[in-house]
Each structure stands twice: as C-alpha cells, then as structure tokens.
Amino acid sequence: MAGGRNTASAVGWGPVTVSFAGYNRAWASWIASRLEKHGQQVVLQRWDITPDSSVEQGLRDLLLSEGRVLIVLSEWYFRLGPRSRQEWNSALREVVPPNSDRFAAVSVTSAALPTASAALGAADLWGLGAAEAERRLLARLGITPARSAAGTDTQGAGGGPRFPLEPPAVWGGVPRRNTRFTGREELIADLHQQLQLAEPGAAVATLHGLSGVGKTHIAAEYVYRFAPEYDVVWWVRAAERGTLREKLAALAPALRLTTGREYGERLRAVHDALRRGDPYFRWLIVLDGADRPDEIHDLVPAGPGHVLITSQNREWGEYNSALLEVPVYDRVESVAFIRRRAPRIDEADADKLAEALGDLALALDQNAGSLNDSAMPVDEYIELLRHGADVESGLKVAADFQMTYYTAFSILLNRLREDKPEAVDLLRLCVFFAPGPIPVRLLRDLPIRDMPEQLAGLIEDPLLWNSAIGKLAQWSVIQSDPQEVGTEEPPGSTEIVQMHRLVYQAVRSDMPDDEENVYSRVVRKILAAADPGRPGDTRLWPRYAEIVPHLSASGALDSTNPEIQGMVLNCLRYLYLSGEYLTGLRVAEIAGEYWPRLLEPGHPRLWDLVHHRTNLLRATGEYTTTEGIDRAAYETLLADRGAGDLLTLRAAANLASDLRNLGRYAETLELSETVRDAYVELLGDRDPVTLMAQNNLALIYRLLGRFQDALDLDLDTMEIRRELLRDRNNWTLSSENSYAHDLRLLGRYDQALSVQERNSEVHRTVLGPDNPQTLRAEHNLAQCYHRAGDRTRAANVLARLLERCERVRGDFDPLTLRVALTLSNFERQHGDLDRARDLSERVIGRYRDRLGDRHPYTAGALGGHGLILRASGERQQSQIEIEDALDGMTRAVGPDHYWTLGCALNAAAARNLAGDPEGAAELSRVTGDRAASGLGKHHPLTLSCRIALAADLRNLRRRQEADKIEEEGLDALAATLGPQHPQTVAARSRTRPHWDFEPFSS
Incomplete structure (x- = not known):
C-alpha cells in the first residue's frame, strides 16, 4: 500500500x-x-x-x-x-x-x-x-x-464560510442564468484562476471581445458557478458613467451602510466598505458593458474582493485589469449550442449554419431561434444570408439583450465614426477583401496616386495608419497580428489584419453604392498590383496564396479590366500547379458565369479560362467531362483559326490528355505527335510549350510500353529544362521524376533509385510535402525502393504517403487511388491481407464508376484483386478475376502491351493451380516471347516469364528443358538485378513469379 x-x-x-x-x-x-x-x-x-x-x-x-x-x-x-x-x-x-x-x-x-x-x-x-x-x-x-x-456558529458575515447552497447575503442585478449556456470551460477556468490568484486589491479581470461574442453570458455563468465563494454579488450595467455611479451607490442599503440620501455620499460609503471588506470580505462586482474605461476607471472598486468587467474595449489593460479575450465559439461548441437552441436542426445543418455565421454566439442564438420557429430548410436560409437578404425582422431576440446583432454592429460603427472616422475608411477598404487574414503589405503596395483621397492620407501617414488600426483593435473590431518577420522582409510588412464575417456584412450594408464602387475598385487594383506575373515560379506561390482568397469579395471575377482578368488567369494557373484544384474550380466557375457576358465570343481570354478549368477538372478525375469540353473547343478553334494556331494546338493538347486518361492510347499518340511536331515548327524545339508537348508525348510512350522511347524523350526534355530553367525548377523536377520512372520500368532499378532519392528530397524542399507533384515523386520513390529490394523503406514511404494523399487530396482522388493500389499490392505480398483486400476493392469500385469496365486501369486493378483472392485461398474466384483481367487488358491495349504481358504471367499461374499445366505452359511461352520482343531478353518481366515457363514445364515432367530454361533465367536475373535481389532469391527458391499492375501518372 x-x-x-x-x-x-x-x-x-x-x-x-x-x-x-x-x-x-x-x-x-x-x-x-x-x-x-x-x-x-x-x-x-x-x-x-x-x-x-x-x-x-x-x-x-x-x-x-x-x-x-x-x-x-x-x-x-x-x-x-x-x-x-x-x-x-x-x-x-x-x-x-x-x-x-x-x-x-x-x-x-x-x-x-x-x-x-x-x-x-x-x-x-x-x-x-x-x-x-x-x-x-x-x-x-x-x-x-x-x-x-453545537449552536455556536452563526455562519455569515463574521462566523466562517457560508453554506454553499445558501445564496450570498447580498445579491443584486444579476441576470437570469442562461439554461442554454454551452462550452467555454477553459475560459471560465482561466477567469476563476486569474481572480483567485490575484494579489489583494488587484483582482480585476476584463472579458473583452466583439459585440455578440457572449461576454455577458460567460460573466453570468461565472457568477452562478462561483456564487458560493462570495457573500456579495452585485451586477451593474456600466455603459454610462452616471448609470454606474447610481447603481454602485444602490449597494449601500444592501450592505446596511449608514449614509445620507445623496447618492454621491452613498457611493463613497460603498467604495470604503468594499475596500475595508466590512461588513463582507468576499465580494464580487460585475461591470457589464463597460466600453468606456477612460470615463469610468476611477469608479472600479478596490479591496479584498473581485471585479469582473465585460467590454468590447481592450483598453482596460491600461487600467490595471487582466485581459481575457473571448473568441467566437469553436465549431463543436457552435454545433452543440445551435442544437440546444433549435432541436429540429441536425448536426450537419448546425455545422453549416455555424460556418455561415462565423460561430458568433449572438448570431447563432438569434438565427437558430428564428429557424426553430419556421419550417424553412437550413440550406435555403443560409443562401438568404449569403445573398444579403433582410432576415433581421425575423430574428429572435432575448429578454436580456433586446437588439439584433445587426443593430449591435451598427451602434459600434456609429461610435467608431464619431471617435475615429479614418478607422471606418480603413474598415470599408478591408470589407472588399475576403473574411480572414488580410496582409497589410497588399494595402501598402498600391501607389498613392491610385488611392481615393480619404485613403491616400491614411496609407501615406504611418501615425494615422497605426492610430486607425489601434482604434479598431481596441474595440475588438479587427485583430491585428504581426507575423514573424524573415530576414528579407522589412518591419511591418508581414502584419495581418482580420475581422469577423458579420462585421463585413454590417460595414458593407452601411455603405452607399457609389462608395462601394470606389472601395472595391481600389481593392481590385491592389490585387492586380500584387500579382507577380509568374504563376509557374514556386518561389512566388506565397504571393498568389495571399491574392486568391480575395478574388470574389473584391469583384475581380466579374471585372472588365484586362489587367485584372489576366491576374485571375494567373491565379488559376497557380491553383492548378499548387494542387488547390477545388479552389481553382470554384474560381473558374464564377468567372465562367460572368466572362461570356463581358467579352465577345471567341475572345482569347475565354479560351484561356476554358483551358484552366479543364486542367483543374482533369486533375480531379473528371475525364469524360473534360473530353466533351476540350473536343468542342478544339473543333471550334480548328474551324475558326486553323490547325497551326497556338490556341488550336493548346486545345488539341488538352484533348490528347483527356483521351490518354480515358485509355484511348492510339488516338492520344497520333494527336500528341501532331501537337509536338507543330510546336517544334512554330516555336522551336527548346520553347517551354514545346517541351511540355514533348513531355506529354513521352508519357503516352510510357503508357504504350515503349519505355526506351519514353526514356530518350524524357532525358532530352530534362537536360534542356536544366539548361533553360534551373535544377530546382518544378518542371525540371517533373522531368527528372519521369526519367527515373522510365529507368525503373526498364528494369534499371539501382539507377532509378539513385535519381529518385534526390528528386523526392528536392521536391519536398521546393514544392512542399503535400503538393501533388511531390506526392507523385514519393510514390515513384516507394516503387524504386520496392523494386530495388528495400522493402522496409518502401513500406514506410507507402504508409505515410497514403495517409497524406487521403488527407490532402481525398479518398477518391486519382493520385490517392494510385497509391492505394500500390499499397494493396505491397500488403498482399508482405503485410496485412485484409487491408490489401479493402484497399483493392475500394480502388476497383472507383475505377469502375469513373472509367468503366473497359478501361485498362479497371482491368489491372481487377487482376491485383485476383491475386489477393488467391492468397486468401479463394482459388476459383481468383482464377475468374485474373482471366477477366487478361481479357479486359487485351481488349484495352492489345496482346503485346506490357500490362497485358503482366496479366498473362498471372493468368498462367492461375491455370497451373486450376489443373491446366498445358495451357499454363503455352501461355508462359507465348508471353515470354512477346516480352523478349517488346522489352528485351533481360527485362525483369521477360525473365519472370522464363522462370514461370520453367515451373510449368516441370509440372509437365519436362524436367531437362525446365532446368535449362530455369538456369538461363537465374543467371540472367543475377546479372541484371544481382544475386541477392529478392526477385533473384525468390526465383532460386522456385517461388512462382507474379506481376503487379501500376497505374501510370498522367
């Protein structure tokens, strides 16, 4: 014990x-x-x-x-x-x-x-x-x-602690407890600790934050939870000095103080009694809504008790009060509160409503109350909010706060307009940025000559600027956060300001139309001035990341200004290259609603918009959709501009990408060669556009199993890009990844690994760990490790990679499916058979939905699933799926394709297990001959076919022939891969070889 x-x-x-x-x-x-x-x-x-x-x-x-x-x-x-x-x-x-x-x-x-x-x-x-x-x-x-x-304790003012369930001796002005109070546990605990640990006479704490954030309700909850610790609790509305004096003076009779009738005399007596702790030592005074500390700070009581202040004004920190900021609810609290306020709203709709209202407590209460009393669907109501509909008249206000949050914000803006009009000018500029962080540098980069008069002085005068920022922060209207300053950034250049989305609405609704036009035009100019003009340069991506969130709010997406439309197109290019596909699609779709009305039919910028939109759609796997759009664009441009026009060629290249992803490789090859040759003629063989076309041609060579042709083109492209761009340029890195991929497919595993280890490391440094191009590079690295025989590193890379793909790209993104299928194959051989099966079934289902049963990816994934069934002992169903995979792959890409040969290798093994050694041997022989012809006699797949044939001949009791073929195959494997390579060791132990399908990056 x-x-x-x-x-x-x-x-x-x-x-x-x-x-x-x-x-x-x-x-x-x-x-x-x-x-x-x-x-x-x-x-x-x-x-x-x-x-x-x-x-x-x-x-x-x-x-x-x-x-x-x-x-x-x-x-x-x-x-x-x-x-x-x-x-x-x-x-x-x-x-x-x-x-x-x-x-x-x-x-x-x-x-x-x-x-x-x-x-x-x-x-x-x-x-x-x-x-x-x-x-x-x-x-x-x-x-x-x-x-x-017995009977000696009076319990009370002088007789020891009061029984906690008995109310304080003095209790006044406290609002009723909010039965729907939700969350805020950590904040209340911090407040309690702050007051308890303060030195005597210094226990003053201020809850500060935006109007409607819930300060008063937190203070009331604190009072009810900790009332047993106090003998006096006195709540005072403290918006005005006169009201505060009167209400504090009213405490005198409750304390049984002997004073005259004049409330000034009573007030002095109250202050003196609280300071001395007589007749009560444990007291709590709450000053609610004390937004003018400069006017009332001298009235704050001092003594052994506690003072709790609620205020929008953080200036209380200058008057010896501890500041505790009240943030908006976190999302879990918001959802819980909405469901208590409006039981008919389910969790998903509560989450949507909380998002639309920015988790502001007062707005949640009033809007949820309105919804609970109506049958309107939450989605419909949210649309009304987003489009600025007047819902104020239907809001449910509480008895203790009889104004809507719209009115509360209007009062705040009027107060600011009186105190600091330039602060309101700054707010009006900010509301044409999106809710969320606004880099101050963007505001200051625009030349003063492009600013309206009322803003020019504000931007030009640092003292006036800092005063306006300070006033807005003081009243909790904005948050101003200086970010970490790097060695290359001047002081103040990384400052961030942000405000709540409902403040945005209040400020915008308060603006006349002519001023809206002025301020929105300024913000559009600010964004255009911030565009570096090089969306392909990864070093400039942070600048684009600052611009993109504000495109819609500023009106840039429906602007007629060519400079601003060019900035939008650059942002779309950045979003595609950085992997922000869904954001890019939203931007493209909004611009697509406006631009056809703003530009004449056939305008080049309309075709630019189509180009970027289909790139983004294709990246998400919408190949059928993009094929329809791109084919229409190509045919229209071909008729209007001719085959040699650059816009026509770009549309042709896009169409080739769609056909490639749909598995129509013969059509893709013809169109890709035409595009590459045309670009060489028009632009030369070293132009970036030509190099992109050459990269795409190498990709279709790879998909057709022409690995040496692909290697030659990728090597040429990589060397030119290294010369024209730089080693760490994202396009150079992409070519290097393709080159390593070609080496691996040719069976040159050690060389591929040597290239890919460095390539992946530089990808992570330059593009970041979650960029799609980085993820593709790491997938290639995992495959290189596996083929080179380093299973431990392959397993570690694959497991982390799938988790990142699912988190960043989603469960059904093409890249996620590709990684999932690779991990399924790996788990089948070296790990968890159940997990392999789960992953395989998920991938097959998605491929069937998106690509159909006739696509080579579907056939390849089905063959892998057949191998899992065989490992699980389900031989009959396994053979069915493996044979179906062979038939499907043959139809999709032909009998001599690399993928078909791999499916045939697996099918030969299935036939052997099914008791058809003659059929197995014949298929192994034919497959080996085709592999030798297409891939070379020493390619690992060709050698696998030879080892498989030896096994089949041995089953037919043709041992002499089998031994000869096996010996030749083992010698070739040892020479090609090394005597200790897992594939060589497995062949030496007479483990039947198999083949794993791998979808190629496209």
Missing part, C-alpha cells in the same frame, strides 16, 4: 485531508470549518493531475497524507485532466477497495459520476439545508458532534 498507516487507531486520531476540485473551493472551506468546529485537524488539498501522470497515481498520492482522505465529489473533480471515465473507473477500483478505511467522500452535485465512485460511499449533500448536510458529513466520518460546538 502506498503511504499512511492502515490501522484503525491511525484512522481514528489522524487529520482529515479534504481533496477538492478548484471549482468546489467553497464546499471545501465550509467542510473544513464544520470539521474544525468539532475538533478535527483539517488539511485542504486542491486535486490536480499533471498531463504526464495517471489517475491511479494521483489517488495513491492522496494516501501519502496521514489520517483519512475526504473527497468532495462533483463533475468538476472528474473533468480534470481531462481523463476518460474508463480510466477513472479502473483507478477507483484499483485503489479504493484495499484502502476503504482511508477514503471517504461527500457528493455535492446532482450530475452522474463514474460508476466506480460508488466504492467511496459518498454522503450526498446536494439539495440539503446546512444542518442536515453537516449531520451527514459528520456521520460519514464517524464523528460524534461535540456538545460545546
């Missing part, structure tokens, strides 16, 4: 240690006073568990004290940590029963507690009067009341 004496005599004379959660200090103090009255020695110990300790250890540590341990049970006691109920139940069962004579408990809550807490045999004190609670307390500890102590 840990600590203490486990004897009756030790228990009888020892002190009592009262263990309590911080929220229950009032109960602990009252219990201590009752026990001390009856002659018991008491030690108060606040219960706490450090993150690195366990509940069990915490309970055992309580036993290190002498005598008994009395635990004050409440929901707060079990929330500390926080720890699960399972951990609590386990710890209580482990520690309490063997030490039952050391532990006792009282319960001071009606909430459900962990079941194992019953072992403590708690006396229930909740809902009782003081006398009965004391009797139960003493009975639980086996203490006989001392006669001398």
Whole structure:
C-alpha cells in the first residue's frame, strides 16, 4: 500500500485531508470549518493531475497524507485532466477497495459520476439545508458532534464560510442564468484562476471581445458557478458613467451602510466598505458593458474582493485589469449550442449554419431561434444570408439583450465614426477583401496616386495608419497580428489584419453604392498590383496564396479590366500547379458565369479560362467531362483559326490528355505527335510549350510500353529544362521524376533509385510535402525502393504517403487511388491481407464508376484483386478475376502491351493451380516471347516469364528443358538485378513469379 498507516487507531486520531476540485473551493472551506468546529485537524488539498501522470497515481498520492482522505465529489473533480471515465473507473477500483478505511467522500452535485465512485460511499449533500448536510458529513466520518460546538456558529458575515447552497447575503442585478449556456470551460477556468490568484486589491479581470461574442453570458455563468465563494454579488450595467455611479451607490442599503440620501455620499460609503471588506470580505462586482474605461476607471472598486468587467474595449489593460479575450465559439461548441437552441436542426445543418455565421454566439442564438420557429430548410436560409437578404425582422431576440446583432454592429460603427472616422475608411477598404487574414503589405503596395483621397492620407501617414488600426483593435473590431518577420522582409510588412464575417456584412450594408464602387475598385487594383506575373515560379506561390482568397469579395471575377482578368488567369494557373484544384474550380466557375457576358465570343481570354478549368477538372478525375469540353473547343478553334494556331494546338493538347486518361492510347499518340511536331515548327524545339508537348508525348510512350522511347524523350526534355530553367525548377523536377520512372520500368532499378532519392528530397524542399507533384515523386520513390529490394523503406514511404494523399487530396482522388493500389499490392505480398483486400476493392469500385469496365486501369486493378483472392485461398474466384483481367487488358491495349504481358504471367499461374499445366505452359511461352520482343531478353518481366515457363514445364515432367530454361533465367536475373535481389532469391527458391499492375501518372 502506498503511504499512511492502515490501522484503525491511525484512522481514528489522524487529520482529515479534504481533496477538492478548484471549482468546489467553497464546499471545501465550509467542510473544513464544520470539521474544525468539532475538533478535527483539517488539511485542504486542491486535486490536480499533471498531463504526464495517471489517475491511479494521483489517488495513491492522496494516501501519502496521514489520517483519512475526504473527497468532495462533483463533475468538476472528474473533468480534470481531462481523463476518460474508463480510466477513472479502473483507478477507483484499483485503489479504493484495499484502502476503504482511508477514503471517504461527500457528493455535492446532482450530475452522474463514474460508476466506480460508488466504492467511496459518498454522503450526498446536494439539495440539503446546512444542518442536515453537516449531520451527514459528520456521520460519514464517524464523528460524534461535540456538545460545546453545537449552536455556536452563526455562519455569515463574521462566523466562517457560508453554506454553499445558501445564496450570498447580498445579491443584486444579476441576470437570469442562461439554461442554454454551452462550452467555454477553459475560459471560465482561466477567469476563476486569474481572480483567485490575484494579489489583494488587484483582482480585476476584463472579458473583452466583439459585440455578440457572449461576454455577458460567460460573466453570468461565472457568477452562478462561483456564487458560493462570495457573500456579495452585485451586477451593474456600466455603459454610462452616471448609470454606474447610481447603481454602485444602490449597494449601500444592501450592505446596511449608514449614509445620507445623496447618492454621491452613498457611493463613497460603498467604495470604503468594499475596500475595508466590512461588513463582507468576499465580494464580487460585475461591470457589464463597460466600453468606456477612460470615463469610468476611477469608479472600479478596490479591496479584498473581485471585479469582473465585460467590454468590447481592450483598453482596460491600461487600467490595471487582466485581459481575457473571448473568441467566437469553436465549431463543436457552435454545433452543440445551435442544437440546444433549435432541436429540429441536425448536426450537419448546425455545422453549416455555424460556418455561415462565423460561430458568433449572438448570431447563432438569434438565427437558430428564428429557424426553430419556421419550417424553412437550413440550406435555403443560409443562401438568404449569403445573398444579403433582410432576415433581421425575423430574428429572435432575448429578454436580456433586446437588439439584433445587426443593430449591435451598427451602434459600434456609429461610435467608431464619431471617435475615429479614418478607422471606418480603413474598415470599408478591408470589407472588399475576403473574411480572414488580410496582409497589410497588399494595402501598402498600391501607389498613392491610385488611392481615393480619404485613403491616400491614411496609407501615406504611418501615425494615422497605426492610430486607425489601434482604434479598431481596441474595440475588438479587427485583430491585428504581426507575423514573424524573415530576414528579407522589412518591419511591418508581414502584419495581418482580420475581422469577423458579420462585421463585413454590417460595414458593407452601411455603405452607399457609389462608395462601394470606389472601395472595391481600389481593392481590385491592389490585387492586380500584387500579382507577380509568374504563376509557374514556386518561389512566388506565397504571393498568389495571399491574392486568391480575395478574388470574389473584391469583384475581380466579374471585372472588365484586362489587367485584372489576366491576374485571375494567373491565379488559376497557380491553383492548378499548387494542387488547390477545388479552389481553382470554384474560381473558374464564377468567372465562367460572368466572362461570356463581358467579352465577345471567341475572345482569347475565354479560351484561356476554358483551358484552366479543364486542367483543374482533369486533375480531379473528371475525364469524360473534360473530353466533351476540350473536343468542342478544339473543333471550334480548328474551324475558326486553323490547325497551326497556338490556341488550336493548346486545345488539341488538352484533348490528347483527356483521351490518354480515358485509355484511348492510339488516338492520344497520333494527336500528341501532331501537337509536338507543330510546336517544334512554330516555336522551336527548346520553347517551354514545346517541351511540355514533348513531355506529354513521352508519357503516352510510357503508357504504350515503349519505355526506351519514353526514356530518350524524357532525358532530352530534362537536360534542356536544366539548361533553360534551373535544377530546382518544378518542371525540371517533373522531368527528372519521369526519367527515373522510365529507368525503373526498364528494369534499371539501382539507377532509378539513385535519381529518385534526390528528386523526392528536392521536391519536398521546393514544392512542399503535400503538393501533388511531390506526392507523385514519393510514390515513384516507394516503387524504386520496392523494386530495388528495400522493402522496409518502401513500406514506410507507402504508409505515410497514403495517409497524406487521403488527407490532402481525398479518398477518391486519382493520385490517392494510385497509391492505394500500390499499397494493396505491397500488403498482399508482405503485410496485412485484409487491408490489401479493402484497399483493392475500394480502388476497383472507383475505377469502375469513373472509367468503366473497359478501361485498362479497371482491368489491372481487377487482376491485383485476383491475386489477393488467391492468397486468401479463394482459388476459383481468383482464377475468374485474373482471366477477366487478361481479357479486359487485351481488349484495352492489345496482346503485346506490357500490362497485358503482366496479366498473362498471372493468368498462367492461375491455370497451373486450376489443373491446366498445358495451357499454363503455352501461355508462359507465348508471353515470354512477346516480352523478349517488346522489352528485351533481360527485362525483369521477360525473365519472370522464363522462370514461370520453367515451373510449368516441370509440372509437365519436362524436367531437362525446365532446368535449362530455369538456369538461363537465374543467371540472367543475377546479372541484371544481382544475386541477392529478392526477385533473384525468390526465383532460386522456385517461388512462382507474379506481376503487379501500376497505374501510370498522367
């Protein structure tokens, strides 16, 4: 047993240690006073568990004290940590029963507690009067009341702690408790600790934040939770100095102070009584809505008690108050609150509503209340909000705050307009950026000559600028956050300002139309000036990331200005290259609604928009859709501009990409060669556009199994890009990845790995770990590790890679499916067969949905699934799927294609297992001959076919022929891959070779 004496005599004379959660200090103090009255020695110990300790250890540590341990049970006691109920139940069962004579408990809550807490045999004190609670307390500890102590305690102003269930002696102005109060636990705990730990006379804390964020309700909840710790609770509306003086003076009669009728005299008496703590030492004064600290700070009481202030104005920090910022709800709290306010709204709709309202408590309350009283679908209501519909008249206001959040923001804006008009000018500029962070540098980069007069002075004068920013931050209208400054950034250039989305709405609705046009035009110019003009340069991507969020809010997407339309196209190019496909599609779709009305038919920028949109769609796997769009564009341009026009050639290249992804390789090859040759003639063989066409031609060579042709083209492209661009340019890196891929497919595994290890590392550095191009490079690296025989590294890369693809790209992105299929193949051979099957079935289902049964990817994935079934012992179904894969692949790409040869290798093994050794041997022989002809006699797939043929001949008892073929195959494998390569070792041990399908990057 840990600590203490486990004897009756030790228990009888020892002190009592009262263990309590911080929220229950009032109960602990009252219990201590009752026990001390009856002659018991008491030690108060606040219960706490450090993150690195366990509940069990915490309970055992309580036993290190002498005598008994009395635990004050409440929901707060079990929330500390926080720890699960399972951990609590386990710890209580482990520690309490063997030490039952050391532990006792009282319960001071009606909430459900962990079941194992019953072992403590708690006396229930909740809902009782003081006398009965004391009797139960003493009975639980086996203490006989001392006669001398009976009736000697008056409990109150001078007689010790008040019984916690009795209300404070003085209580005034406190609003009713909000029965729908949700969350804010950490904030309330911080507030409680701030006030409790403050030095006497310095316990002043201010809850500050945007109007409607919930400051008043948090203060009220604090009052009700901790009322037992105070003898006086006095709540005052503090918006005006005169009202505050009057309400504080009204405390005099409640404190039974002898004063005259003049409230100035009463106010002085109240301040003096609070300062001295007479007649009550424990007091709490709440100053609600105290937004003018400069006018009322001298009225804040001082003394041993606590002052809690709620305010929009953070300037209270200048008047010796601790500041606690009240943020908007986090999303979990928002959803919980909405569902309590409007039970008809389900969790998904609550999440949507919270997003639309920016998690602002007052807006959630009023809009959810309105929705709960109507049958309108939440989606329809949100659309009304987004389009600025007037919903204010239908909002449900509360009795204690009888104005809508629209009105609250209007009052705030009027106050700002009076105090600092230039701050409102700055707000009006900011609302034509999107809600969220606005880099201040963007505002300051626009030449002053392009600014309207009221903004030019603000931007040009640093003192005026800082004053406006400071005023907005002071009133919690914006947050101004200086970011970390790099060595290349001047001071102040990385400052960020942001405001709540509902403030945006309030400011915009307050603006005349002519001013809206002025400010929005300025923001569009700011964004255009910020465009670096090189979306393909990865070093400039952070600049584009600053611009993109603001395209819609600024009106850039429906602008007629050619410069701004060019900026939008550059942003679309950036979004495609950086992998932000869904964001790019949203931008392209909005621009696509406006531009056909703004530009004449056939305008080049309309074709540019089509080009970027189909690139983005294709990247998400929408190949059928893009094929229809690109074919129409190509045919139209061909008729209007001719085959040699650059726009026509670009449309042809896009159409070739669609056909390639749809598995129509012969058509793709013809069109890709035509495009490449035309670009060479028009632009030369070293132009970036020509090199892109050459890259695409190499890709179709790879897909057709013409690996040496692909290698030659990729090597040429890579060398030219290294010369024209730089080694770390993203296009150079892409060519290098393709080159390593070609080497791997040709069986030159060690050389491929040497190239790809460096390539992947540079990709991560230049493009970041989650860029699609980086993910493709790491997939190639995993395959290189696997083919080179390093299974451990392959497994580590693949597992991390799939998790990242699913997180960044989604479960059904083409790249995610490609990685999932590779991992399925790997798990089948070296890991978890069940996981391999799950991954394989997911990929097959998606390929069938998107690409159809006749696509080579579907056939290849089906063949891999057949291998999994064979490994699982389901031989009959396995053979069916493997044969179907061979038939499907033959139809899709022909009998001599690399993929078809791989499917045939697997089918030969299936036939052998099915009792058809003749059919197996014939298929192995034909497949080996075709592989030797197309890939070369020493390609790993060709050698696998030879080893398989030897096995088939051995089954036919043609051992001499089998041994000869096997010996030749083993010698060739050892020479090509090395004697210790896993494929060589497996062949030497006569493990039948197989082939794994791999979709190629396109």
